[in-house]
Amino acid sequence: MDLDDIYDSVTENSYAYKKNKPKKYILVINLLKIILIMSISTLIALFFKQIQLNESSIILVIILGVLFSSSITDGYLFGILSSILGVLIFNFFFTEPYYTFLAYRADYPITFFIMLISAIITSTLTSKIKREVEKSNLREYKIRLLYKNSKKLLKTKNKCEIIEVCNKSLVDILGKSVATSIIDSGGNLKKPVIYEFKEEDGHSLFQSPLEKCSFKESFILGKETGIGTDLYQDALIFNYPIKSNDNVLGVIGVACFNKKSLTENEKLLLKSICNQVIIAIEREDLYERTKQANLAVETERLRSNLLRSISHDLRTPLAGIMGSSSAMIENYESIDEVTKKDLLKNIYDDASWLTRSVENIISITKVDEGRLEIKKNLEVVEEIVAEAISIVEKYSKNHKINVDIPDEVIILNVDGLLIEQVLINIIDNAIRYTPDYSEIIVKVMKINDYVYFEVEDNGYGLKDEDIEYIFDRFYSKNNGRSLDKRGVGLGLSICKSIIEAHNGDIEAFNNSLGGATFRFKLPCGGGEE
Known part of the structure; x- marks a missing residue:
């Protein structure tokens, strides 16, 4: 806690003390203060009399007591009371005849009168200065609270935090229970958030x-309603609309259990807090609009990249299909059976590649639109792997695929079709980027609470600069060895989205065989929904 916080705490406690104590209690305390101070002044004056100082010194001591009494008591009344008491003390102890309220000398009444007027003027000025100092301290204290509220609002990250800061600040400043409600995206008023003051x-x-x-x-009228207004005068709350230009953003309600409306000063403070809240809400709305605009720009950029990539990368297989089919149509009778089979195989391979690319494009579109549905069921891992390999083997005649699965039956709560797609994409990636007759090993391991899947090859491996971006969308770096097998760069990105949707992790690295290994893990429980 810094010095400002200590100051605010002391000031707040002082105001709370005066506000919560009964009037009779304050009256008794002030009277005791006057009696104590004037008693001390009397003792000092008696001492001055004993050492035979003149009456002017004694009068100054009495007036000094009056001045001091006025400075530590509340209000003008106690200052006037101490002035009268001072004159009576002077008359009783220091004028002849002593210890009576009689006065024999003709000049004493004038002395008493001048002394009383001087004491009253002095005490009144002292009380006035004190009151102005208190007002100044109160204004400074509330300005500090407004400044702190502004600082807190700058740190808020959403509208819920804005309401929380607003309510806490108003409860501290006004000492009353507060309810705040703002509009939702549809322009309707949300349920009020209520903060109570102490025992209210x-x-x-x-x-x-x-x-x-x-x-x-x-909220509907955009006007003040409740106690102290023309609308709902019988209500015990004062409602103030949070209004920006002609738009009502919400309402702040302040409870008035004492059946007294807010003072003009309190309304001014409420308005100041409200203005800060308006700025915070508009800042948050601007941030959301900017975020949506950036998202729209990013979505449009991704669509452009997707179309550009599709138009570029689908051209080769389509040209291959058209070329092979055209050759067969034009020269069907003159082409031998072996050549026909090669042309048909080329058509099949290109069509398979197109089918997988289209499936990946559909999947990535679902991811972007938030429509990637995860339908979890209890699946046997061995069946998922077997089904994925049976699909891939149709177009991987020149690669050897081995499987390493534990003897125990491993069951996962996953979307079997999506996990199959992950394995198909990773194995297909290994086939496309490794030379013919390379070996691809599919491993499954259960370690603690996770099941690990690995697809390992002994091909060329991954370049260090590529590993960091290997799962990025549209990242399809050509290594110069597989120009005819380029992809659109979506397969591994889809794999990452599917695995993360299952609360798993995926990574790629080079293995000891010189090739690449893709590993992903899934929780045994399938992750929490």
Whole structure:
């Protein structure tokens, strides 16, 4: 806690002390202060009399006591009371005849009168200065609270935090229960968030039918309603609309259990807090609009990249299909059976590649639109792997695929079709980027609470600069060895999205065989929904 916080704490406690103590208690305390100070002044004056100082010194001591009494008591009344008491003390102890209220000398009444007027003027000025100092301290204290509120609002990250900061600040500043509600995306008023002041039952008050109607009416009309206004005068809350230009963004309700409306000073503070809240809400709305605009730009950029990549990378297999089919149509009778089979195989391979590419494009579109549905069921890992390999082997005649699966039956709560797609994409990636007759090993391991899948090859491996970006969308770096097998760069990105949707992780690295290994893990429980 810094010095400012200590100052605010002391100031707040001082105001709370004066506000919460009964008037009789304050009256008694002030009277005791006057009696104590004037008694001390009398003792000092008696000492001056004993050492035979003149009356002017004694009068100054009495007036000094009056001045001091005025400075530590509350209000003008106690200053005037101490002035009268000072004159009576001077008359009783220091004028002849002593210890009576009689005065034999003709000049004493004038002395008493001048002394009384001087004491009253002095005490009044002292009380006035004191009151101005208190007002100044109160204004400074509330300005500090507004400044702190502004700082806290700058740190808020959403509208819920804005409401929380607003309510806490108003409870501290006004010393009353507060309810705040702002509009949702549809322009409707949300349920109020209520903060109670000490022992007040703010929730019951704000939930009463009359108060709810006055609260809602303030939002509809964009005007102040409730106690102290022309609308819903019988209500015990004061409702202030959070209004920016002609748009009502919400309502702040302040409970008035004492059946007294807010003072003009309190309304001014409420308005200041409201203005800060408006700025914070508009800042948050601007951030959301900017975020949506950036998202739209990014989506459009991704679509452009997708179309550009598709138009470029689908051209080769389509040209191959058209060329092979055209050759067969034009020269069917003159082509031998072996050549026909080669041309048909080329057509099949290109069509298979197109089918997988289209499936990946559809999947990545679902990911972008948030429509990638995860339908989890209990699946046997061995069956998932076997099905994926049976699909890949149709177009991997020149690669050897081996499987290493534990003897125990491993069951996962996953979307079997999506995990198959992950394995198909990874194995297909290994086939496309390794030379013919390379060996591809598919491993499954269960370690602690996770099941690990690995696809390992003994091909050329991954370049260090590629590993960091290997799962990025549209990243399809050509290594110069497989120009005819380029992809659109979506397969591994889809794999990452599917695995992360299952609360798993995926990674790629080079293995000891010189090739690449792709590993992903899935929780045994399938992850929490």
